[in-house]
Amino acid sequence: MSEPWWISIIKAVVIVNIVLGLFAYLTLIERKVMGRMQLRYGPNRAGPYGLLQPIADLVKLVRKEAFAPSSAIELPYILAPIVSAFTAIAAFAFIPWGPGWTVHGWRINGEVANVSIGLIAIFALGSIGIYGFIVGGWASESKYSILGSMRTCAQLVSYEVSLALSVLGVVILGRSLNLPEIVARQGSWLPYAAPEFIGLVVFFFGGIAETSRAPFDLPEAEQELVAGYHTEYSGMRWGLFQMAEYINLITLSGLMVTLFFSGWHGPWDIGPIWFVLKTMAVLFVFIWLRTTLPRLRYDQLMRFGWKILLPVATVNAVVTALLVVAF
Amino acid sequence: MLGPDVAWYVAVAAVLFGIGALGVLIRRNTLVVLLSLELMLNAGNLALIALSRHWHNGSGQIFALAVMAVAASEVCVGLGLVVALNRRRLSLDVDTLSELRG
Amino acid sequence: MSTLVAASAGNVLVWIVWVVAVFSCLGSGIAVITFSNPFYSALALIGNLGSLAVMYLLLSAEFVAAAQVLVYAGAVVVMFLFVIAYVGPRRETPWSGGPSWQTVGAVGAAGALLVEIVVAVGMQANGSLHSDGRVGAAFGTPAWVGRVFLIDHLLAFEITSVVLLIAAVGGVILGSHTRRTA
C-alpha cells in the first residue's frame, strides 16, 4: 500500500499548486458571483470574462511596496502571515480526494499523507494557524490590529470547540480519525450528511466562524476595525493573509465534503472530479451567504457560539454515541 | 528503537524541568511563572511518554493526557486570577501579592 | 543488507531530527524564562511545545503529539496570548538589582534538582533504560489510546473530566463581571 517517497513529493507539489490556483480563481469567482447577485458584472477587464484578473492582482501585490509601521515588532510581524499561509496549505495534505491508483506498478494514494490522526491533525494545524492572526495583529502595535486579533482569538477559540464536537458524531459512525477510512465507510453506506444532519449544520456554522466569513466576519469588520488584524499589512504580506483565509475556506469545504458528503464517491467513477465539484458547491454556498446575510453583533456571536451551538453539538455527539451503542 | 535511547529523552526532560523550576523560582511576573509551570509540566509529560515507550505500556500516555487536562484547568484558573487582578488594577508581581502573609 | 542500510539511514535521520528538536526545545525553554516581555515568552513556549510534539512522534505517541498541539498550542497558549494582550504590555526587568539571596537560592535549588535527576537517570542508563526496537503498530494510535483510557483508566478519565469542569466553573466565576464585594 505504501508509495515511494518521491511520488509523495511530486504529489505534494502538484496539490499545493492546484490549491494555490484554486485560491486565485476562488477570489475571482467570489467577486463574479457577488457581482451577479448584486446585479453588477464583477471584474471583466483583464482577459476574457476577467479570467486573468487573479494574475493581475498577484502582479499588483508583488510589486507593491511592503511597508510596515515603524513601531511594529519586526520578526513576528514578518513571520505571522507566513505561519498562517503555511498551516492553511499544510492542512490540505490530509484530505483524500481520490481512491488511489496503481500506475506502472507504482502505488499512488488518493491523499498526500495518510495518518491515523488525520482529523486531529487538521484541527491542530488550524489551531496553529490562529497564531498568525494573533501575532500579526499584536506585532503591528496598532489599536485596530490588537482589537481585531483579540476578536479573532476569542471567536476562533470559541467556535473551535463546537467544530470539533460536531465532527464527533462522524468519528463515532466512521470509527476512525483517519479521513480515507471515513470516506470509504460512507462510500459503502450513505453520506453522513443524512444521519449526522445536525452535526453538519453545527459544522457549517462553526466553519463560517472559523474562517471569519460573513455573517461571522467580525474580526475584519471594516466599519469598526478598518480591517482587523491585518490593518497594518500591505503588499504580499497582506496577500499571504488573504491566501491563508481562502485556503482555510477551501480546506474546510474539502473537509466538509470528506466528512459529510462521502468525499470523492459518486454515481460515476470519476473520483477527484466529484470531490472538486462537491467542494465547489460548498464554496458557492459560503459566497452566497456572504451576499445574503448581515453581520452579527459581537455579543450575539459569542452567545450563539456558547449557548446554542455548543450544547447542540454536545447533545448531538451524545445522542449519536447512544444510538450507535444501542444498534 | 531508532534514534537515541529513552535515557536521553529522560535527561532532556530533566533539563527542561530544571529550566522550568528556575523560571518559577526567579521570575516575578505571574504570567511568566505560569508559563514556566507549563514548562515543568511538559517536562514531566516527556518523561512519562518516554517511559511509556520504554515499557510498552499505555499508562504513561494516559497520564500525559491527564496532565494536559490538569494544565488546561490550571491555566483556566490562573489566567482567571490574572484577569481578576488586572481588573482591580493590582500589580501582577508575585512579590507584591503578599496579602495572605501571617 | 539493503534493509540494514535503510535502517541506518533512517536512524541517522531520526538522530538529526532528535538533535534539532532537543536544541529547539531547550533553547525555547530558556527563552521562556529569560524574555522580559511575557508575549515573547508565550511565543517561545509555542516553539517548545512544538519540538516536544516532535519528540512524542519519535516516541511513537502520535495521538499524544496531536493532542499536545491541539490542546497546548491550540488552546492554552492562545489563552495566554489573549490574556497578555488583554492585560497590556507590562514590561518587567527581571535581571535588575543584582542577585538577591532569593535568586541565588533559586539557582541553587533548581541546579541541585537538575543534577540529582541527571545522576539518577545516569545510574539507570547503563542497561535498564535501553529499549528494544519494536512496538506494536497500534501503539499510540487514537483507537489504542481510547481503549486504554476508557477501559483501564476509566476512573482517571472521569476524575480528569471533573477537574476540568471545576476549573471551567472557577474560571467563569473569576472572570465574571459582577462584583459583589468591592
Next chain:
Amino acid sequence: MTGGAWLCLLAPLGGTSLITLCGTRIPRVAAAWIATTSVFVAFGGAVWAFVSLRSQNGHRGEFTTAWTWLESGNFHAGLQLFVDPLSTVMMLIVSGVGGLIVLYSIGYMDGDDEERRYFAYISFFVFSMLLLVEGGNLLLLLAGWGLVGLSSYLLIGFWHERPSAVEAAKKAFVMNAFGDATMALAFFILIAHTHSLSFVSGFGVGLSPTAVNLVALGLLGGAAAKSAQIPLQTWLPDAMEGPTPVSALIHAATMVTAGVYLIARTHFIFEQARTVELIAAGTGALTLLVAGLIALVQVDIKRVIAYSTMSQIGYMFLGAGVGAYSSGMFHLMTHAFFKALLFMTAGLAIHALAGEQDIRNMRGLGRLMPFTKWCFLAGALALVGIPPFSGFFSKDSIVASTAALGTWYGWIFWVCGIAGAFLTGLYTFRLWFLVFPGEPSPFVREHHHKHHGREGAWTMLVPVGVLAVLATVGGWLQWSPQWHPFSDWLEPAARTLAVAAPTNTQEYYTSVATVLAGLAGIAVAWAIYSERKLAIPAAPFWRRTLEHKFWFDELYDAVFYKPTAAFAAALRREFEEPVVLQTGPDLGRTTLETGGFVRRIQTGLLRTYVLFLAAGAAGVVLAFLIAK
C-alpha cells in the same frame, strides 16, 4: 402464604411510617386509627398465612427471601421470612392480641399530649415483634430482638417527663442489652462453626459439645433477659412505668414471651445441650416461685400483675426446658389472652380512679364497675387455672410434663409447679378481694368517675370483652389427655420430647393437684383478705425480704454499680481533674506560642514558598539517591 407473611410484617411498618411522615398534619384520632388498622391488617395477613399453611399437606414450612441482606465470605443472610406452624401461631398471637390492645389504647391514651408518638411507637413495636417471630434466620431474629428492645425502651419511657419512667426505660434497655450480647456471642460461635444462621431443619447439628453448650447458654441468656427470668428479671416490674396498654402488650402478652419462642425455635440446639435445657427449666421453676412470693406483698396493682407475668413465664420456661415445647407455646397463647385481659381491666380501674394504682385504696370498686369486675374475675380464674378457664388446660400439661421426666429433679419441678399454683391463687385473689368486692372505700367514692356514662370508652370495653371470652374458652383448644390439635399443629416445628410426654394418669393426678392447690390459695386469700379470719403471718424478716424483692436490686447495686461508680469517681478525681483539665490550657498556650513563631515564616511571598518547596524536593531526591 408467603404473601400473607409479608403483608403481616410490613403493614405495621407502613402504619408507623405513615404516622411519622404525616406528623402533625393529621389529627390524633387519625394516627390512632392508622395504627389500629395496620395491626388488624397484619392480623389478616397472619390469618391468610395460617389458612394457606393449614391447607398444605406434608412438609409445612416455607422460606421466602426478598434479597441477600448480608454477605461475607461463605456466610449469607437473606432478608428472609420463615412461615411454619410455630411462626404462624406467634404471628396470630402478636397481631391478634396486639390489634385488640392497640384498639384499647385509643380509649386509654385519649387526650394525651403525644398520642401520635405513642401510636407510631406501638405499631413499630408490632412490626419488630413480627420481624422477630417471622425472621427466617437468627440474624433477622436478632434484628427483631433488638428492635423490640428499642421499642420497649421507647414505650416504657413514653412519659419522659417522669424521671422514674426514664430510669425504668434505661434499666430495661441495659438488662436487655446484656441478653442481646450473650445471644450475639452465641451467634458468633454458630457462624464460626456452621457458617449459617438460617432455620433450615436441624441447624446447629454437628457442633462439638463445648460449642453447643456455649451456644445454648448464650441463647438462654438472651431469652432470660427478654423474658425477665432470674437473674435478669429486675427490669420488668419497673417497666410498669409505661402506659398500661404497653404493659399489656409488651410486658405480658408478646415481647416477654419471646424467650420461650426462642427456645422452641432453637430446640435443635437445646436438645443437644440437655444440661443447659435443664438449667432453663430450673430457672423457670425458681422464677415462678420467687415471683409468686414477691407478688404477695406488692401494693401496686400493675406490679402484682407484672410479677404474676414473670411467674407464668417461669412456667413456660419450665415447659420448654423439660422439652414440652408445645405445652410452653400453648401456655404462651392462653397467657397472652388472660394476662392482657388482667392488665386491661386493671387499666380500666386505674383510668376510672384518675391514675391511682395502689390497691389499698381500691376496695369495693366492683360495685361501681361490674363489667370490669366480671372480666377481671374471668382472667383471674384463668390465671389460677380453675377449669374450665383456659389457664387450667395449658398450665397443667406443663406441670404434668415435669412429672413425666420421672427423675428426682423432675419431681422437684413438679412440686415447684404445684407450689406455684398455690401462690398464684393466693396473690391473684388477694388482689381480687382487696379491689373488687365489698362496699366502696372513701377514696374510691371520692375519685371514681365515669367516661361517657360507661366504665370506659367503647374502644376499651370491646377488646376487654373479646379477651374475656378468649381467656375463658381459649384453653378448650386442647386438653392433653383427650385431644391435642395444638400440639399436632406444632408437631413439625417443635416436637415434644419423648421424655416429656406425660401419660394420662400423670395428667389426671397433676390436674387434680394443681386445681386443689389453686383453690387452696384462693381459700387462704379469702380467709385473710375478705373475711379477716386469718392474720397475715408476722414474719418481719421475710416480709422485708419480699418487699425488697429478695434484694436483687440492692445486690446488683452493690456488685456492679457501686464499684464502677467508685472507680469512675476515682478516675475523675485522680486523673481527669489534675491531668486532662490542666493539660487543655497548657496545650492551647503552647499552640498559640508555636503558631506565633511559625507565623513569621509565612511571608506571603510566593517565590519563597516555592523555593522551600524546590529545596525540599531536592533534599528528598538526594535522600533517595543516597539510599540507593
